[in-house]
Amino acid sequence: DKELTGKVVHAFSSPDIQLKSLYPDAWEDRHKEFLEDMETESHKIIKKLIVGNDCKRGERGGEWREWTLYLRFEDQEDPADAGKFLEKVVINLHPTFNPPTVTIPKPPFEVTRQGWGVFEINMTLYFQPQTQKQPMDIEWYLSFKDGGRHKVIDLEFDDRYLP
DSSP states (O other), X not given: OEEXXXXXXXXXXXXXXXXXXXXXXXXXXXXXXXXXXXXXXXXXXXXXXXXEEEEEEOTTOTTOEEXXXXXXXXXXXXXXXGGGTEEEEEEEOOTTSSSSEEEEOSSSEEEEEEESSOOEEEEEEEEOGGGXXXXXXXXXXXXXXXXXXXXXXXXXXXGGGOO
8 A cells, every 4th residue: 555645545446446535526526527428428419411512504604603502411311301400591692692691491401593703601500499509600612613512510419309
């Protein structure tokens, strides 16, 4: 046995027991936090949100493109499935579009427009109230290359709050 800060610590005891004997109040607080974290982790699910755009030559010809911005979940079989998680999406287009702000209140979360240039699109995702998630801002840079592109965003949900 060794003497350490006035308490006896056994050389072969586990570090957890050593910490508990040295710092009983702090250990109880941390242990409670650990158990709560383990409970939360056991209910965590990750949904993969695909944000992207498709494009094709526009009816006006030249540099004009018709493009569709979309948000969908990787595993969704039906476009309405996104509505289980997302209440609405607010999209802020380039100020030259009329209207420049588009609210999509239900799936499919898509907007189609025509234009000749690429730009950054800012969006706010509003989640269904039962998910207990705050609105989330995301950005997308419109692409005309190779017919469009996409990215995947991991969204974390607690399965105790899902339908």
